[in-house]
Amino acid sequence: MAYAGPVRPTETAAVVWRPVAAGAVTITGGPLGARQTANRTAAIPAGLKQLREAKNVLNLELAAGKAEGEAVGPIFADSDVHKWLEAAAWEYGRGADPALLDDILELTDLLQNAQADDGYLDSVVQLRGLERYSELEWSHEHYCAGHLIQAAVAYSRTTGRTELLDVARRVADHLVATFGPGKNPALDGHPVIEMALVELYRETGERSYLDLAKHFVDTRGRGTITGRDVGYYSDRVPVREATTVEGHSVRAVYLAAGAADVAAETGDAELLAALETQFASMALEKEYLTGGLGARWEGEAFGDPYELPNDRAYAETCATIGGIQWAWRMLLATGKASYADQIERMIYNGFISGVSQAGTEYFYVNTLHLRDRSVPDHDRTPARGRVGWFACACCPPNVMRTFSSLEGYLASTDADGLQLHQYLPGTVQAGELKLTVATDYPWQGKITITVDQAGPDETTIALRVPAWAEGATLTTAAGTEDVTAGEYAGARRAWQVGDQLVLDLPLTPRLTAPHPRVDASRGCLAIERGPLVYALEQADQAEGVAVDDLRLDPAGELVEERREDLLGGVTLIKATGSGPDGPVELVALPYHLWANRGPQPMRVWIPLQ
Amino acid sequence: MAYAGPVRPTETAAVVWRPVAAGAVTITGGPLGARQTANRTAAIPAGLKQLREAKNVLNLELAAGKAEGEAVGPIFADSDVHKWLEAAAWEYGRGADPALLDDILELTDLLQNAQADDGYLDSVVQLRGLERYSELEWSHEHYCAGHLIQAAVAYSRTTGRTELLDVARRVADHLVATFGPGKNPALDGHPVIEMALVELYRETGERSYLDLAKHFVDTRGRGTITGRDVGYYSDRVPVREATTVEGHSVRAVYLAAGAADVAAETGDAELLAALETQFASMALEKEYLTGGLGARWEGEAFGDPYELPNDRAYAETCATIGGIQWAWRMLLATGKASYADQIERMIYNGFISGVSQAGTEYFYVNTLHLRDRSVPDHDRTPARGRVGWFACACCPPNVMRTFSSLEGYLASTDADGLQLHQYLPGTVQAGELKLTVATDYPWQGKITITVDQAGPDETTIALRVPAWAEGATLTTAAGTEDVTAGEYAGARRAWQVGDQLVLDLPLTPRLTAPHPRVDASRGCLAIERGPLVYALEQADQAEGVAVDDLRLDPAGELVEERREDLLGGVTLIKATGSGPDGPVELVALPYHLWANRGPQPMRVWIPLQ
Secondary structure, X not given: OOOOOOOOOOOOOOOOOEEOOOOOEEEOOHHHHHHHHHHHHHHHHHHHHHHHHOOHHHHHHHHOOOOOOOOOOOOOHHHHHHHHHHHHHHHHHHHOOHHHHHHHHHHHHHHHHHOOOOOOOOHHHHHHOOOOOOOHHXXXXXXXXXXXXXXXHHHHHHHOOOHHHHHHHHHHHHHHHHEOOXXXXXXXXXXXXXXXXXXXXXXXXXXXXXXXXXXXXXXOOOOOOOOOOHHHHOOOOOOOOOOOOOOEHHHHHHHHHHHHHHHHHHOOHHHXXXXXXXXXXXXXXXXXXXXXXXOEOHHHEOOOOOOOOOOOOOOEHHHHHHHHHHHHXXXXXXXXXXXXXXXXXXXXXXXXXXXXXXXXXXXXXXXXXXXXXXXXXXXXXHHHOOEOOOOOOOHHHHHHHHHHOHHHHOEEEEOOEEEEOOOOOEEEEEOOEEEEEEEOOOOOOEEEEEEEEOOOOOEEEEEEEOOOOOOOXXXXXXXXXXXXXXXXXXXXXXXXXXXXXEEEOOOOOEEEOOOOOOHHHOOEEEEEEOOEEEEEEHHHOOOOOOHHHOEEOOOOOOEEEEEXXXXXXXXXEEEEEEEOOEEEXXXXXXXXXXXXXXXXXXXXXXXXX | OOOOOOXXXXXXXXXXXXXXXXXXXXXXXXXXXXXXXXXXXXXHHHHHHHHHHOXXXXXXXXXXXXXXXXXXXXXXXXXXXXXXXXXHHHHHHHHOOHHHHHHHHHHHHHHHHHOOOOOOOOHHHHHHOOOOOOOHXXXXXXXXXXXXXXXXXXXHHHHOOOHHHHHHHHHHHHHHHHEOOOOEXXXXXXXXXXXXXXXXXXXXXXXHHHHHHHHHHHHOOOOOOOOOOHHHHOOOOOOOOOOOOOOEHHHHHHHHHHHHHHHHHHOOHHHHHHHHHHXXXXXXXXXXXXXXXXXXXXXXXXXXXXXXXXXXXXXXXXXXXXXXXXXXXXXXXXXXXXXXXXXXXXXXXXXXXHEOOOOOOEOXXXXXXXXXXXXXXXXXXXXXXXXXXXXXXXXXXXXXXXXHOHHHHOEEEEOOEEEEOOOOOEEEEEOOEEEEXXXXXXXXXXXXXXXXXXXXXXXXXXXXEOOOOOOOEEEEOOEEEEOOOOEEEEEEEOOOOOOEEEEEOOOOOEEEOOOOOOHHHOOEEEEEEOOEEEEEEHHHOOOOOOHHHOEEOOOOOOEEEEEOOOXXXXXXXXXXXXXXXXXXXXXXXXXXXXXXOEOOOEEOOEEOO
């Protein structure tokens, strides 16, 4: 989850910016707004249906004593329900849909009844009679607890209601009583509990939750987790000594995001610096152009530096979601625009590629290259196209909760004013300042911000200028000025209602070269426009010419073509190039839209010869 | 195993060439001779020690009632003993080492005593009380039986002794009684039984063994094997309908080799044609330059066409061994030189890279690229270098049996004479013809063949001219003639003792380009010389220049340097190129010798810019 609630000030907290309150941002349209609507109207209802059919809900009914039978599914089955609950909580907070509340309350009731007297709650472990915490490297008990806590925090923040928070606090109190210095030293194989406990601390003010999160972060990286290689679990190198990310990519970035939470709340500059180094290493050496994370199917893992295959990119949807969460925490802790750039790259490419436009079909794996004759040999294989659910269904409800809390990543505040990081049509409020954002971004580069309400004092409105936006300008009543790409452009005033700021970001299509050590993309260039990575998909190419035989002429012109009839409205880019039989026009569409017309050959990096 | 025994003529057998008898070829030196010696003197003794330490032998003792306890290790533990036994059998046949015979007889005695009254024999299944054949997709019961049969055939062929063959026949008779049309229709998840049964048929003349092998081949590819995706098991497409190889690479090539055996013995031209198509697809789209097979760690599998990552090449040693076995059967069935070229490529590169020069350390995975800072996160990871044994120890004893039966791949015969496919110093006999081969190949290209014995009739001596050997010449008493690369050069005479043939293969170093669809090697060239693929290893490069920063100048000269002081004598190739600071000399060594000075950065495909 984006940490979207108020950070309770403590004597030690060290952040540059703080999130705005839940409900302080609205999204009223644009491509991401449409995705959020599809998430609410289609994905969340379908998701609960899937969770019932896959028996995740049944497990809770069994544990609650409302049905009889045996637990079904993977050991972490509860976590998918919790993630759905978090999604529903954010949505209910926004829309107060009574039918959604009924579902939330039904599940909350099951959780209340399933919870053991001492606070323990994990339906699969309880039903299978497994010894608690005896196989924590694989049992995901902390992981499930973490997602439950996150759901409860979301529900509390958006509604003020405490039914679910009470369950979560009892879970957390049980963890505090069981784990920590001098108690059970075990660590969960899959992080997320760290972020969750810090959020619960933020929501409740209970310091022991933060302390336990800190303990989990401090004791990881000492090789105590067995089962697979310790690198898989991010348990090979202590978090504050690590210089890169490794192993299972979702685990790695969830851990890093939780460590960033701990660093922020405890004012731990050393830990924060280590996380900055790790993030920089990831961004330079282990992240796809799409913001995809994880080069390897084997172990769903980060690869070696510069090991970034396009055809077998894993780039799990959950990993990019975790990357967004980590980047958000780093952004608030450091105030560096590059983290907001990362969030934008991840959201518009590797994250939304994970779900169909309709909202109900998902990619687990977000490849950057699909060849013809690819064998659809796995339920995660891109050759099957997006599907409705997975045997390991972590990604779909993770997508749901991310869309439903998307507002949390758009703006922040500090004593001086407000920072706008992402540009979606809607409204933003922080303190006495209230703004309306009007834009057709990312199709158009013009972003108009109108002051709807302001206090009497001077405040700063800071706008991120993406690093790719060379030549951007900011227009206010004082005139038009050039602003610097990769920084925040600010204007400080005693704002009046009706004041406007117009940020103009040049969206000229551009060619991007890979790092010279990335062998998989050598001799290729990629097309980008604004925050969007483009791709060649077979459906758009000249008939009879295979995508894998296309070559790009880097000296040719890149021409935009707006197509309202295609995929709900899209800006294509046409490039000059060649096929086996001579010159041919190449047609690129935004990467995240591929496979909405069926799975078919596609590539992001285009060979030059 | 190479099928190295006499093919019993049947009314239906359809092969162009037949193998020479066991013992009809000797290897007396050269790099492969040295490897074979290391295999005999170091690897085979160390292998038995490893099998005792890893408890594979204990399992047989337990099943034989000679010890008490529980079975240890993977379900296919017996197969590694069987493969070792096959290796020992070939070696004993050559050297008659009495200590080796003691070991063979000790293990044979255990197998005799472990075998159930009805012929069933699989120590782990027996000891664990598992229901026979109830989980054949994973239990490897046919797989273990197949390796036992192969060991028994080797021992019978080389010694004429039948102790082990009797055990194997009872195993095979049990299979014939249990499986086949109208009986248990199940298939083993891991092929090898097909090759084994055909070999047992060749050794014994018992037709039911061939029929059962044919049944297994004919019924595979109908999606009956569950557990993983059917493609993994080569069970998605019927063998005679498949147009490529897919899934787990060892399984795929073992199945294909067994199918080739069936096709040869039954004169099944349709099946043989399908196998030719499959082999061609593999060679064009799914085989590494090194003869390595299998692009994916996930599932140890072939990838999609042209998916050939160098850094994460799996290229399991066992898969290349299986590739050699398949190619050998295709060579005999078709008489096409390209299959012998493939055998040579595989032996000199992807196969011998799998073992250290000392003979006792192994690569499971034969990567074509190791970067610096590669995390050694798995016992198979190339970053650990070769190791003495693996948790899944299929490769080491597979290497042993391949070296010990290497003679089987060198020559063949037909009614017209003798074909020499590979050039090692030694002797070859077929019919009344006996030859001595003298050569320093592959370091030197001159191969001198002297007739030591000949009958009175005209016979043909046919010599393979590799496809890369443009400009090759053949010199006989009649003079010197140009011979065609990629074909056999023959001379037909009534040979006299002392007659000589001198084949001269030009070993000029050459640059090889990747297929334009192989993205992983785009913008790169590889250096080859004769049958050897070369690689840049860090130890040989200019100080301070990382292998991954080196660039090759394709217009530069390739200069040979013979170094007797290095790695037992090696011909290096020096190329011109550049590093980050300007021009630099690139030094390449034969790929298979990398990591004999510790694991370190290495790459086969060298970027041009």
